[in-house]
Amino acid sequence: MDEQAWVERTAGQLALTLADPSVRAELLTLLAGTKDERERQRRLEAARRELAAMEVTWPLLANGPD
Secondary structure (H helix, E strand, O other), rough: OOHHHHHHHHHHHHHHHHHHHHHHHHHHHHHHHHHHHHHHHHHHHHHOOOHHHHOOOOOOOOOOOO
């Protein structure tokens, strides 16, 4: 079987499979992750942005503590 025929056959099989709403729903769930995973990622990104916005400075103790 040549490459073009394989692509056409595979695309046809995929179209038939994706015609099933339950298959599409499962695929979307797998691609998007769970609600808890998305929420965790959102919180991590917010924390990273907050930390990046903070400016932390430490006094330089050139001669040690006074």
